[in-house]
Amino acid sequence: MKYKDYYQIMGVDRKASAEEIKKAYRRLARRFHPDVSKETDAEERFKDVAEAYETLKDPEKRAAYDQLGSYQPGQDFRPPPDWEKHFADTPFTFEDLDLADLFASFAGRNARASGAGSKVPRPGQDYEFNAKISLEQAYAGTELTLTLNASEPDERGFVHHRPKTVKARIPKGATEGQRLRLPGQGGKGSHGGADGNLYITISLLPHPLFRVNGHDLYIDLPLAPWEAVLGTTVEVPPLGGAVRLKAPPGTRAGQQLRIGDRGRPRPHAGAGSLYAIPQIVVPAAVSDREKALLQDWAEHSRFNPREHFQRR
Amino acid sequence: MPSGLSEAFWLHEHYQFSLDELAELAGLTAVELRHWVDEGLVTPVDLAATPWRFSADRLFVLQRACRLRRDFELEPHGLALVLQLLERIEDLETEMRALRARLPGV
Numbered sequence: 001m002k003y004k005d006y007y008q009i010m011g012v013d014r015k016a017s018a019e020e021i022k023k024a025y026r027r028l029a030r031r032f033h034p035d036v037s038k039e040t041d042a043e044e045r046f047k048d049v050a051e052a053y054e055t056l057k058d059p060e061k062r063a064a065y066d067q068l069g070s071y072q073p074g075q076d077f078r079p080p081p082d083w084e085k086h087f088a089d090t091p092f093t094f095e096d097l098d099l100a101d102l103f104a105s106f107a108g109r110n111a112r113a114s115g116a117g118s119k120v121p122r123p124g125q126d127y128e129f130n131a132k133i134s135l136e137q138a139y140a141g142t143e144l145t146l147t148l149n150a151s152e153p154d155e156r157g158f159v160h161h162r163p164k165t166v167k168a169r170i171p172k173g174a175t176e177g178q179r180l181r182l183p184g185q186g187g188k189g190s191h192g193g194a195d196g197n198l199y200i201t202i203s204l205l206p207h208p209l210f211r212v213n214g215h216d217l218y219i220d221l222p223l224a225p226w227e228a229v230l231g232t233t234v235e236v237p238p239l240g241g242a243v244r245l246k247a248p249p250g251t252r253a254g255q256q257l258r259i260g261d262r263g264r265p266r267p268h269a270g271a272g273s274l275y276a277i278p279q280i281v282v283p284a285a286v287s288d289r290e291k292a293l294l295q296d297w298a299e300h301s302r303f304n305p306r307e308h309f310q311r312r
Numbered sequence: 313m314p315s316g317l318s319e320a321f322w323l324h325e326h327y328q329f330s331l332d333e334l335a336e337l338a339g340l341t342a343v344e345l346r347h348w349v350d351e352g353l354v355t356p357v358d359l360a361a362t363p364w365r366f367s368a369d370r371l372f373v374l375q376r377a378c379r380l381r382r383d384f385e386l387e388p389h390g391l392a393l394v395l396q397l398l399e400r401i402e403d404l405e406t407e408m409r410a411l412r413a414r415l416p417g418v
Binding site: 035126167168177194199200212218220279 | 316317318319320321322323324326336337339369371372375376379380383384394398402406409410412413414416
């Protein structure tokens with residue numbers, strides 16, 4: 001079994017009072033709780049903190065933990081002889097258990113001893129999975145193969161972690177942060193309890209060309225100055241079939257050219273819009289001939305792009 | 313242990329749960345959920361129409377409420393306030409993403 005230093009995780013002294021431990025927990029929970037935190041490793045950090053607090057807040061569990069002695073975090077260790085009497089009437093192996101599971105069943109034993117029936121139906125655990133998918137996958141729908149760290153209790157109530165693979169069909173039209181439910185794909189229920197559910201939260205990977213807003217798509221449309229002035233027809237790279245877009249004569253940079261129903265499919269019917277945002281781009285270097293043409297244009301034009309500067 | 317292909321269902325406003333369904337999925341009792349509706353923590357599609365129906369996306373709010381209640385020991389009033397603020401942050405983030413989508417890329 002690998003050692004975890006719960007005191008170090010909580011940032012408290014081994015002799016810390018219950019009050020100090022509670023304070024430390026609250027501070028760390030506000031910082032790392034995945035529902036309120038923006039820290040990148042929030043979920044992992046909070047899991048450790050919650051695990052440490054679960055044991056240290058309970059005087060009995062804390063005493064049992066202290067009896068294990070002190071090791072380096074991650075160091076392999078064996079509990080002292082007879083230590084398992086805290087948990088079970090008969091000796092058992094610690095090999096494939098981890099510390100959190102062990103202390104979780106500690107409470108389970110108390111519950112069993114007090115006669116609060118172990119035969120009560122208990123629903124299976126719900127699992128959460130954050131899936132990053134590409135815009136193309138969201139557009140067309142996709143199949144994902146998810147590998148979960150499933151925790152399944154054995155017949156004695158000890159929890160074992162096993163990888164579990166779930167193949168999920170994601171329907172088309174996923175938006176950022178949208179959630180899906182896979183009924184019955186969570187943990188197994190015990191004693192006739194219903195199986196848990198698997199919940200997937202979708203996040204969209206950035207796309208090199210398209211930006212997403214709900215079901216709408218945005219794409220920058222670079223135009224040469226003459227294309228903007230004279231108008232042009234452009235083939236916009238496809239996400240769901242190529243789109244030919246007409247930029248009218250006199251197209252201005254930053255204006256939105258909308259193509260209805262060519263955004264992303266909506267879950268029920270129809271689709272969002274595709275917006276192309278023209279940008280006027282210029283060549284980094286021009287030939288003498290081009291320069292002469294432009295000078296000619298400048299001389300013959302009465303256009304004043306900064307007319308509004310003088311109106312005040 | 314590979315299993316067959318499972319169909320995933322959107323939890324969005326086009327799908328609705330009954331009070332019992334929603335409570336079971338969130339791991340609450342029907343009584344607790346009624347209490348939370350009273351506290352304004354979650355609102356049915358139409359408060360006046362009985363039996364209540366709930367938009368499926370409310371499930372996430374309730375699951376989050378359960379986590380916050382467990383991990384921060386919050387009572388319903390404090391919980392409702394936290395949820396309200398979190399939802400406001402999410403609305404602002406959505407708006408920010410929308411504005412960013414309109415900005416020309418680099």
